[in-house]
Amino acid sequence: MTAALTTSMPQLLSPPLLCSTTFMTTTQTKPTDLLPALDSLVISSRSADDLMKGIVALLHEKLTRYNWVGFYMIERDADRDMLVLGPFKGTMTPHTRIPLNQGICGAAASSGKTVVVDDVNADSRYLACSVETKSEIVVPVFAHGKVVGELDIDSHFLAAFGPEDRTLCERAAEVLGKFLERHS
């Protein structure tokens, strides 16, 4: 009888311990936690396309609020320059080519500045990609002092992009720009 009671004790105590373990493993990745991974991607990438695909996969997979992640690169044309969709993850967008005077993407590319929009439905520049999108960040990519493309991220959450997201996205755009400078 005594032996049976003793062996059942640990089983009675185990549920609270399991709960605390589960809580600890669901801790979310912070955007700046991914900065070292960006540097690793630069080392392992053989081409700019490889690096863009790696950045897109990393951000889309690790940050749950990053629901659409992609690059647009500028195609120079005698008539008019155009942002052309490059590697991306998320639902297909109707905006595969965007003139520099259109959209939040065009605003970031033509101004050369990061654009953060907390509520896309309140911004008249916004070109809709998905009805679920609520906020967006677009960061220009510079190479040899000129804007050559941009990193665009959409979220299903309002005001999803704070200072830490901006730091990560600007660093991602910077490592791509430096890679392009070394390989062109």
Ligand code: SME
């Ligand atoms: N929303 C962007 C268009 C690109 S999609 O978000 C992928 C814009 O307003 O320029």
